[in-house]
Amino acid sequence: MKDNEILIKPVVKRNGLTFSFLGSLGVVAGISLFLFGSEFFAPGIVCFALGAIALVLGFSKLAEPEVSLKLTNEGFTYFHRRGQVSVAWENVQRIDQPRVTQGIDTIALPYIGVKVKHMSPVLEVISLRLAAGLLTEQRPLLMTASTQEEDLSVLENQMSAEFTPFIEDNDRFKGVLAMFGHRSRLLGSHLGYHLYISTDALDRPANEFIALMNQCKHSQVA
Template sequence: MAIYLNASLVCCGISFFSFGAIALILGLAKVYEPETTLALDDKGLTYFHRRGKVSIGWDNIQRVDIPRVTNGLDTIELSYLGIKLKHLNPILDNISLRLATGLLTEQRPLLVTAASQDADLATLETYLGAEFGPLVIEGDRYRGVLAMFGHRCVMLDTRLGYHLYIPQDSLDREPKDFITLLRQRIAQYHRLAD
């Protein structure tokens, strides 16, 4: 009886320790989240992430919207803000390796969603094999993590229509309101540039 009781206490202690460790990790992750996730200025949009930041010039944004996929006859909105770029090079030239790696990891659900839109699994296998190879865009050659991130951006653009994806929980307002704001800023930039 005493041995059974001690094993039960040990199991309970391990459970409490595990829950405490998980709570600590989640708490630290929340502390290290940036206070501002998106900043708009005259030059463009800057996305702040706990792993770094990336800036996108207004002149490089082709369109912004909420990505959608089809599931049978239904259209489903994804919980991201999609940004289609005119040129991918400025992003690959300025994104940190740490941020590119983090976005590759965080965007796995998007990869699965994109793959599910194409029933041919051989296409996904071909893509995954090519993701590890070098990438040449507009004469610039990228290798390693930047090439992987670039391949992912190109594949997501081909399948879902956008190069970059910002989670909607990063926005300070409703996604449709934020998209309206971005469209106004893009139009304002182009009016001033002309």
């Protein structure tokens, strides 16, 4: 680890090799039971199905980056299997865990929310593959936002704007970047944050990570 640099290794990455190994054994055992005769067909199906599930889960864990976040003096970088994006501390307005109301209860969402001052610096550095991937992954957040909006026509109008250029100050973005900019702005107006990091990408409880990020933001990783 370099000086003034904190690396976060995701919990979801753990046990990837174990799941892959056990999954391979399950698939092989299932195929072997098929070959032994029809009386072993049922247990063979069970072994093969469980093995396939474990194998897919193991491969998905191994596909995740070794480091999910890097905190430095300048800001933080979020690493995703589809790409990465960096955000300067000076562009961060607030970091917390987004919460929504459900009846009389307040529910914390499994994300770290980052409210930025300007989206243009983010759109300038985010990879196109990551922007496209996050648009898909954030659909549950979009559905959550819809449950918080009493007048759904407002949300529908904001969603229709995703297909238009995203303009901020003198910057203009088109295509996927425009869609991601509009989506971030929409989520910011309904859930309070523009960027969302899944808690699966963390190596500690959400409240501890939020405290760490705020400490880094205010002290610039002393």
